[in-house]
Amino acid sequence: MPQPRNDILQGTLVLLVLRTLASQKRMHGYSITARIQQISGDLLRVEEGSLYPALHRMEQAGWIRGEWDVTDKNRDAKFYVLTAKGAGQLAREEQSWARLTRGVRRVLRYT
DSSP states (O other), X not given: OOOXXXXXXXXXXXXXXXXXXXXXXXXXXXXXXXXXXXXXTTSOOOXXXXXXXXXXXXXXXXXXXXXXXXOTTSOEEEEEEEOHHHHHHHHHHHXXXXXXXXXXXXXXXXX
């Protein structure tokens, strides 16, 4: 039996990361991926090769702010927080996702 795919639909990574950061004070990259995987019940996995470029783009856009600090395991890591601009972007991403899922539901119900 083939492994079920857990690829994240293109464009949803920003939504997932911003929403995850909105629910926490600050998080480093690994904790963001672990939290998304945990909350999704292991249905979603974010690969590092996708996450870190996305975090960089979101930081450049002003949606998140990164600051270097030390983890609980005494390692240097960049911790991210959601900015006010990011909260606005999160609202737009959530609206876009709602529109997309309504459209997909309509297509799936059509017979």
